[in-house]
Amino acid sequence: MKRSTAFFDRLGVLILGAALVALGVGAALWQQGSLPFELDSLNVGAVADRQSDSWWPWALGGAGVVLVLLLLWSLLRRLPSSAGRELTLSSDPSVPGSVTVDLRAVTKQAADVARDLPGIRSARSRLRWERSDGSRVPVITVLARTEADASLATAATDLATVRRHVAAVVGDNAVAVRVLLSS
Incomplete structure (x- = not known):
């Protein structure tokens, strides 16, 4: 595997791991009622209002295309190279x-x-x-x-x-x- 690919793999795992740990700690603190702020309910009105906008499906589709292209690029980086044979x-x-x-x-x-x-x-x-x-x-x-x-x-x-x-x-x-x- 190329060095840059290994670096980005490790960086991605580090970011994903840190986010999951933070989410887990936050969920545990919320369950115990130990959050440093008051959170009785979640307000998702801002996201719900955006769903009726005409640009919302295009933004989600664009984000999906970018994500698919990033994943394909990542998979192609892992293919054995014909160079050096x-x-x-x-x-x-x-x-x-x-x-x-x-x-x-x-x-x-x-x-x-x-x-x-x-x-x-x-x-x-x-x-x-x-x-x-x-x-x-x-x-x-x-x-x-x-x-x-x-x-x-x-x-x-x-x-x-x-x-x-x-x-x-x-x-x-x-x-x-x-x-x-x-x-």
Whole structure:
């Protein structure tokens, strides 16, 4: 998730939480009769009078459209980005052009390699960009599950093959590989 999206999510939750706490405290104080002001009844006349105005339905409709657009924008911010799925590799400066690698294909291949190892029952992988030392680094996470009778130590040693295959495709230190092993 993008940092700005996480910030606005947390800010929204903070505002909503504070409003709900204030509403709950106010309701509890009202029930006990401990409000610092007198409140015998609620006067909703101002709102009821506005409902008969010709602009009221348009204002409510406009507010609804704005709310729907904000929610759609929020949902679109959470979609996985197609940006960053390709990695440009450093190449020989004497050769013009550049070489790019499709990281989705490398991620899928890493899971396939892990799945073919002896003692591995299933394997799946995912690609994420994570922050490390101030820069964004692609991280391929391979989630592998061993057979019931397989040795975890042997499977962990064999899974180093996955790292070697990724390094053969993209070069050393271009992509981080994380292997999570369970039985």
